[in-house]
Amino acid sequence: QKEVEQNSGPLSVPEGAIASLNCTYSDRGSQSFFWYRQYSGKSPELIMFIYSNGDKEDGRFTAQLNKASQYVSLLIRDSQPSDSATYLCATGGGGNNRLAFGKGNQVVVIP
Amino acid sequence: GAVVSQHPSWVICKSGTSVKIECRSLDFQATTMFWYRQFPKQSLMLMATSNEGSKATYEQGVEKDKFLINHASLTLSTLTVTSAHPEDSSFYICSARPTGTHTDTQYFGPGTRLTVL
Numbered sequence: 001q002k003e004v005e006q007n008s009g010p011l012s013v014p015e016g017a018i019a020s021l022n023c024t025y026s027d028r029g030s031q032s033f034f035w036y037r038q039y040s041g042k043s044p045e046l047i048m049f050i051y052s053n054g055d056k057e058d059g060r061f062t063a064q065l066n067k068a069s070q071y072v073s074l075l076i077r078d079s080q081p082s083d084s085a086t087y088l089c090a091t092g093g094g095g096n097n098r099l100a101f102g103k104g105n106q107v108v109v110i111p
Numbered sequence: 112g113a114v115v116s117q118h119p120s121w122v123i124c125k126s127g128t129s130v131k132i133e134c135r136s137l138d139f140q141a142t143t144m145f146w147y148r149q150f151p152k153q154s155l156m157l158m159a160t161s162n163e164g165s166k167a168t169y170e171q172g173v174e175k176d177k178f179l180i181n182h183a184s185l186t187l188s189t190l191t192v193t194s195a196h197p198e199d200s201s202f203y204i205c206s207a208r209p210t211g212t213h214t215d216t217q218y219f220g221p222g223t224r225l226t227v228l
Contacts, residue, residue, distance in 0.1 A: 032214045043204045043222040044155070046113075049214070088155070092215025097143050097208060099215055103154045 002027040002100040006089050010106035019076040021105050023089030026070070030100075031093025033065055033072045038086045038104065048074065079109045112138050115207050117220035124195055125228055131191045132223045134205030140185035141207035145217060146178070149202045161188040185210065195227045 003026040013019045021035075032051050036044035050056045050063040050072065062075040072091075076083055089102040114137040124130050134144055144161040159180055160168040167180035179191040188207075192199055202224050206217040 032216070034216065036219075041202075043202075043219045046216065046218060049216060051214070090217075097215060098145070098157065098160065099217055101155050 002030075002091070004089055004091055004100045004102040006102035006105045009104075010108050012108045012110055013079050015079060015081060015109055015111050017079050019079045019083065019107050019109070021074040021076075021087050021089075021107070022071060023073065023102055024071045025089075025091045025100070027091065027100070028067075028070065029093065030091040032091065033063070034090040034092070034099065035061075035063060035072075035074045036088040036090060038088060040085075044088055076107070079107075081109045081111050083107060084109045113209065113218045114138050115205065115218050115220040117205055117223050119223060120221060121224040121226075123226045123228065126196050127194055129191055129193045130195055130225060131189055132203055132205075132225075134188045134190070134207070134220050136186045136207040136209075136218075139207070140210040141188075142185060142210045143208045144182060144188040145206045145208070146180060146188075146190050147204045147206065149204060155204070192225065195225070197227045200225055200227045
């Protein structure tokens, strides 16, 4: 059973601060790693993907992958109220086309 | 790019009726699409994997005769909820994986909110 674990939430951060989200996964065969953002009542939206160890930056978002330790993280710099959402970590590449999702981490940015 | 649409966005039906939900990839082809269900304040639950030209693969506990999936083309998959009952009321979300990519990236549709009276 492939498991993706995310910190229990919610995470409250003041506007302008850095929000840090962590995710660990159990399947060492995972090859691709994703972060989705889901606003309340909406469907998930892909915001970042990463395949190689290290950091990947896209605007205010940075994804970090450490395959040896089996964790992937997401940093949101200069957090804005519009970043308030649930962030889903997902892994893929296990050979069945499916993604394994974590339960999500709610982020609340306080103005 | 990578836009997925769903229709309808919401539907209200009477108990016992059937409801069809369409999922379309608008600017890419998708050999594989996925159907999820999400109850309020709960996690995404994968219902089935839909493969173009072949039978869908259902997750354990999902009734294939109740949730009929047809993936007739590389851009369209449909989910039919047959003989819907109030406990089927949920948020149904499809996703599509672009054909030919070497990753498992999935792009989600906007979802369909089903209410069964």
